[in-house]
Amino acid sequence: MALLELHEVCKTYHLGEMDLQVLKGVTLSVAQGEMVALMGASGSGKSTLMNILGCLDRPTSGEYWLDGKEISGASANERAKLRNQLIGFVFQSFNLLSRTSALENVCMPLTYGVECVPEHEMHARAREMLCKVGLSERMNHQPSQLSGGQQQRVAIARSLINRPPLLLADEPTGNLDSRTSEEILQMFKDLNEREGLTIILVTHDPEVALHAKRTIRIRDGLIAGEAEGGGEEKLR
Amino acid sequence: MRFYRTFKTAMRALRRNVMRAALTTLGIVIGVAAVIAMMEIGNGSALAIQHTIATMGAYNLMVFPGNALLAGISTGTGGNMMLTPGDVDAILTDCPSVAAAAPVVWAHAQAVYNNLNWQPGSLLGTTPAFLDVRDWSEMAQGSSFTDRDVRNCSKVCVIGQTIVKMLFQDESPIGKQIRLMNVNFKVVGVLKAKGANMMGADQDDIILAPWTTIKYRVSSTSSSTVTVTTTSANILPSQLYPPAQASLYPVPSASQQTDTPQPVRFSNVSQIMVEARSADEVQSAIDEITALLRERHHVRAGMPEDFTIRDMTEMVRTMSSTTELMTTLLLIVAAISLVVGGVGIMNIMLVSVTERTREIGLRMAVGAQSDDILHQFLTEAIVLCMIGGAVGIALGRTVSILVRLIKHWPTAVSLGAIVVAVAVSVLVGVLFGFYPAWKASRLDPIDALRYE
Numbered sequence: 026m027a028l029l030e031l032h033e034v035c036k037t038y039h040l041g042e043m044d045l046q047v048l049k050g051v052t053l054s055v056a057q058g059e060m061v062a063l064m065g066a067s068g069s070g071k072s073t074l075m076n077i078l079g080c081l082d083r084p085t086s087g088e089y090w091l092d093g094k095e096i097s098g099a100s101a102n103e104r105a106k107l108r109n110q111l112i113g114f115v116f117q118s119f120n121l122l123s124r125t126s127a128l129e130n131v132c133m134p135l136t137y138g139v140e141c142v143p144e145h146e147m148h149a150r151a152r153e154m155l156c157k158v159g160l161s162e163r164m165n166h167q168p169s170q171l172s173g174g175q176q177q178r179v180a181i182a183r184s185l186i187n188r189p190p191l192l193l194a195d196e197p198t199g200n201l202d203s204r205t206s207e208e209i210l211q212m213f214k215d216l217n218e219r220e221g222l223t224i225i226l227v228t229h230d231p232e233v234a235l236h237a238k239r240t241i242r243i244r245d246g247l248i249a250g251e252a253e254g255g256g257e258e259k260l261r
Numbered sequence: 262m263r264f265y266r267t268f269k270t271a272m273r274a275l276r277r278n279v280m281r282a283a284l285t286t287l288g289i290v291i292g293v294a295a296v297i298a299m300m301e302i303g304n305g306s307a308l309a310i311q312h313t314i315a316t317m318g319a320y321n322l323m324v325f326p327g328n329a330l331l332a333g334i335s336t337g338t339g340g341n342m343m344l345t346p347g348d349v350d351a352i353l354t355d356c357p358s359v360a361a362a363a364p365v366v367w368a369h370a371q372a373v374y375n376n377l378n379w380q381p382g383s384l385l386g387t388t389p390a391f392l393d394v395r396d397w398s399e400m401a402q403g404s405s406f407t408d409r410d411v412r413n414c415s416k417v418c419v420i421g422q423t424i425v426k427m428l429f430q431d432e433s434p435i436g437k438q439i440r441l442m443n444v445n446f447k448v449v450g451v452l453k454a455k456g457a458n459m460m461g462a463d464q465d466d467i468i469l470a471p472w473t474t475i476k477y478r479v480s481s482t483s484s485s486t487v488t489v490t491t492t493s494a495n496i497l498p499s500q501l502y503p504p505a506q507a508s509l510y511p512v513p514s515a516s517q518q519t520d521t522p523q524p525v526r527f528s529n530v531s532q533i534m535v536e537a538r539s540a541d542e543v544q545s546a547i548d549e550i551t552a553l554l555r556e557r558h559h560v561r562a563g564m565p566e567d568f569t570i571r572d573m574t575e576m577v578r579t580m581s582s583t584t585e586l587m588t589t590l591l592l593i594v595a596a597i598s599l600v601v602g603g604v605g606i607m608n609i610m611l612v613s614v615t616e617r618t619r620e621i622g623l624r625m626a627v628g629a630q631s632d633d634i635l636h637q638f639l640t641e642a643i644v645l646c647m648i649g650g651a652v653g654i655a656l657g658r659t660v661s662i663l664v665r666l667i668k669h670w671p672t673a674v675s676l677g678a679i680v681v682a683v684a685v686s687v688l689v690g691v692l693f694g695f696y697p698a699w700k701a702s703r704l705d706p707i708d709a710l711r712y713e
Contacts, residue, residue, distance in 0.1 A: 081626065081707050102630045109628020116710065120623045124277040134627035136266050183627070 027054045027090070028190060028223050029078065034087030034097075036073050036246075047073045049246040050087070057190065060217040060224045062237035067229070070246040072195075075227045079112055079193045080104040092190065109137050113184025117196035119176040121168040127179045128164045131155060134187050154182035158212065174205035181212065185222075192216070192224045198233055210236045267633065271640035281613060282645060288605025289649030289689065290656060293682045295598040297657025300678030302664055303591040305671035307584050311540070314583070316396040317459070319576035320360075322546060324348075324533040324554070327567040342529035343558055343567050346472070349388075349533055355553050358546035360538045363391035364530035366472045368480040373440040374428040381424060382466030384441065386475025387534075392452075394536040403435045403450035411471040414478065419450040421465035439468075442479045446470060459576070476528060540580055543572055595681075602649070603689035610642055610697035621701050622709025635702035642694020643687060650686030654679055 036048040047070045055061055065071035076082040077089065080096065083104070089097040092111055099107065108114075121130050131151035135142050142150070155164050158178040168176055177197060184192055194213065198206035214236060216222045226237055234240045242249040275282045329341040344364070352362045366386035372379050385391070389405045392398045398405070406417045418439070425434050438445045446468075455464040470479075513521075537546040547570050554560075558567050614621070621634055661672040 076707050079626070081710075102632075105625065105628050105630040108626060114626050116623075120619060120626075120710065122277070122620060122623075125273070129273065133624070136270055137624070137628040137630070137633055141263070141266065187628075 028057045028059075028092060030054045030088075030090040031077075032088040032090070034074075034077060034084040034089060036070075036077065036082070037085045047246050048077070048084070051243075051246070051248055053241065053248060055223060055225065057223055058217070058221040059239060060213065060237045061226070062234035062240045063225055063227045063243065064229060064231070064234050064240055065243035065249075069243045071227060071229075071243050074243060075193065075195055075225075078225060079114060080107045105137070106139065109134060109187060110139070111189050111191055113181075113187070113189045113192040115177070115180050115184050115192065115194040115197045117199040119168070119173075119180045119200070121176055121179055121183075123168055126165045126167055127155060127160060127171070127182075128152065130168070130179055131183045131186055134183060138187065150186060151182070154186050155179070157185070158182045172205075173201050174208060177201060177205075177209055178212070181209075181216075185216075190223055192222055193227070194224065195227045196229075197226065198228075198230070206233070264636075267636045268640055268644075271637050271644060274637065275641055275644065281609065285606055285609040285613075286645050286649035286652065288602035288609075289599075289646050289686050290602075290653045292598040292602025292605075292689075293650050293653025293686055294656035294660060296595040296682045296685075297654055297675075297678055298660040298664070299591050299594050299598075300675040301657070301661035301672045302670060303587055304673040304675050304678075305661075305665075307587040308673055309671045310583055310587070311580055314576055314580045315540075317573075317576060318395060319573050319580050320537045320540060320543060321394060321573055322535040322537060322543065322550070323571045324352075324535060324550060325569050325571065326529070326531075327565070327569055341567050344530050344533055345528065346530060348554060348557060349530070351553055351557060352533065352535060352550055356546060356549035358537055358542040358549055359535055361390050361393040361536045363388045363394050363534045364472050365391065365532040365534055366476045366480060367531040368441075368475050370441040370479055372424065372428060372468060374437065377428050377430075379424060379427040381468045382463055384468045384470075384475065384479070386470055386472035386480070388472060391469065391534060394534045397452060397455065399453055401451045401453045402433065403448070405450050406469075406471055411473055413471075414473045415471055416444060416446045416474055416478070417449045418446040418468050418470040419452060420448055420469075421452045421467040422454045423463055423466040424468060425451055441468070441470075444474075444478050446474075472530065476530075540577055543577060547572060595678075599682075599685050599689060602686075603693040606642060606646065606649075606689065607693035607697060610638065610694055611700070614638065614697045614701045617701075618704065618709045618712040621704050622706045622712065625704070625706035626710060631702040634704075635698050638698030638701050639691065639694050642698065643690040646686045646690030646694070647683075650683045653686070654682060657682075 031051050031053040034048055034051045034053075035046065038045045038047060051070075051074060063071060063075065073082070077084050080091070080099070081104070083089075083099065084097050087097060088095055091107065096104070096107060121127075122133065128148060128151050131154055132147045135147045135150070152161075152164060155161060158181050160175060160178055160182065163171060163175060166175075168179070171179065177200075192213075197213075198209055201209060210233060213224050213226070217224050224237075226233060228234055238253065240252045242251070324344060326341045326344050329336045346364050349362050349364045352359055364387060368384045368386060370381075370384055372381050372384075388411050389407060392405055400419070401422070403419075405419055406415065409415075410417050418441075420428075420434060420439075428434070428439060429437065434448045434451060437448050439448060440446070452465070452467070452469075458464050535546065535550065537543045550570060551566065554568055555566060560566055624634060625631075658674075664670050665672045
């Protein structure tokens with residue numbers, strides 16, 4: 026069963042008099058447990074698609090099925106709830122709270138959860154997540170005391186704390202050197218294979234896309250091609 | 262529970278940037294401290310001003326005997342000799358609004374000391390209570406005469422600074438004898454300088470003595486109406502010494518006594534000075550005294566009183582307008598400082614929202630609803646204002662205590678100011694914290710995350 030399905034999704038921005046159609050009917054399906062790379066040049070509509078997938082934005086028209094529900098018409102608050110429960114975000118610039126320990130950073134999404142988690146349980150879960158990403162030694166360090174790779178791992182632990190089925194990574198290795206990038210990507214792979222986490226990697230780097238099992242290319246607001254692994258795309 | 266979580270989040274956010282939080286609070290701290298200090302110092306000043314005006318005699322009432330018509334000729338105020346020392350005692354015991362009352366007997370006499378003489382502006386016979394009425398109890402030297410002196414007709418007096426200057430020059434007057442109408446008075450005390458009154462009359466040009474002494478030994482003006490055992494106001498030396506008196510006037514026999522009944526010893530006083538307990542009680546004191554004296558003087562209903570009561574209307578009005586002015590002034594200063602503090606909070610909260618745009622975007626991305634963000638920022642602002650209020654109260658109290666200790670200014674703790682300051686600081690937190698919080702909650706998570 027598909028975890029998420031897009032059907033003829035369009036997104037138009039109204040810039041004054043002019044209408045700018047960024048997505049021109051994207052149809053896409055990602056199954057549970059897939060690891061997909063979303064590629065495209067800048068201005069291709071990649072970011073817009075990623076925002077719609079991440080429930081940060083909603084399509085102008087079309088359907089978006091996530092976890093068996095049609096959510097293209099969801100209100101801002103409903104989408105906030107969906108983001109909290111179903112989606113983990115990993116950003117290029119980590120976006121950790123400064124002057125806040127790794128543990129507190131990881132705990133943060135729990136404070137916006139539907140159910141109230143007591144503090145000690147919050148910390149227990151955060152510790153578990155940090156152990157999973159290999160930062161058991163640095164739980165009380167602040168972001169400024171951590172390297173880029175470690176910061177990104179904290180961010181991954183944070184994205185996983187609510188045990189979401191979908192992880193959206195927006196250029197997760199963009200700010201990292203190649204060796205650390207490799208480590209982070211390996212971690213995504215492990216999470217995907219061992220825990221069956223569905224991962225969508227948004228990138229423009231073919232090297233990164235190689236780690237995914239499937240690559241989706243976007244050009245001018247349309248799916249330009251799909252390929253297994255990072256290999257040659259097959260044209261539609 | 263949700264509120265508690267928001268509160269914890271807000272507290273964590275504040276802890277993350279203590280410096281910024283402290284700076285934000287500073288506006289409110291200074292605002293509230295200014296309010297508290299101003300209120301306390303102002304209240305103290307208002308009390309001091311009230312006290313000063315009270316010393317000028319604002320609470321004083323003067324009861325004068327009324328007009329007497331003698332064969333169609335009016336004698337003017339004071340013509341009717343109806344006020345008695347008994348009235349004074351009755352006023353003291355029966356009028357709850359009265360703090361003090363003293364009889365006054367006017368006299369005119371030249372004061373002589375050695376080769377110097379002086380015509381005192383006022384020579385008053387009274388009781389020690391007069392000094393309480395006039396707020397003049399503190400003496401420059403010596404002490405006041407006593408009630409015992411009044412009962413005994415003692416020849417003692419208390420003099421004002423002008424008299425000291427005129428009669429004694431560089432000498433200390435305590436224990437010296439001055440002569441009034443050929444009667445020697447021992448100076449037992451010197452009054453503190455009081456200066457001129459509102460009309461420019463020198464209040465220090467005064468001699469106070471027991472009213473009995475003035476009445477029976479000095480005053481010649483009213484001697485004709487005084488029925489006392491002495492036939493003259495001037496004292497014969499023989500009368501001062503009972504043995505001599507005994508030899509001069511043999512004890513009358515019982516039949517002689519019944520044949521010549523002693524008239525009731527009646528003595529009038531020129532005026533009664535009364536002090537009301539407070540400015541508000543001046544009117545009730547007037548009403549009480551009027552009712553009491555009407556009854557004592559057997560004035561029938563509908564008939565005019567045989568006395569008049571004067572109050573210091575002008576001074577009372579001055580006082581209430583001064584107090585009103587002070588209160589308004591303080592309120593304006595307080596309002597301005599709190600608004601300034603509030604705007605300070607709003608400024609820094611707005612800067613803080615801009616600075617934390619990415620954080621807000623992140624919080625929204627991981628599931629914070631716009632209400633969560635609104636509540637968080639609002640809570641931050643309110644917490645800051647409350648902390649600021651508390652620190653401000655402490656600071657304001659410290660300042661007012663310091664002012665009292667260093668400058669010896671009177672200050673009065675104003676509980677109202679504290680309550681108002683806390684309430685207003687919370688209100689300021691909500692009012693001025695709302696706009697930035699609302700702005701933060703309206704952010705689009707996509708833009709906020711991309712904000713540089």
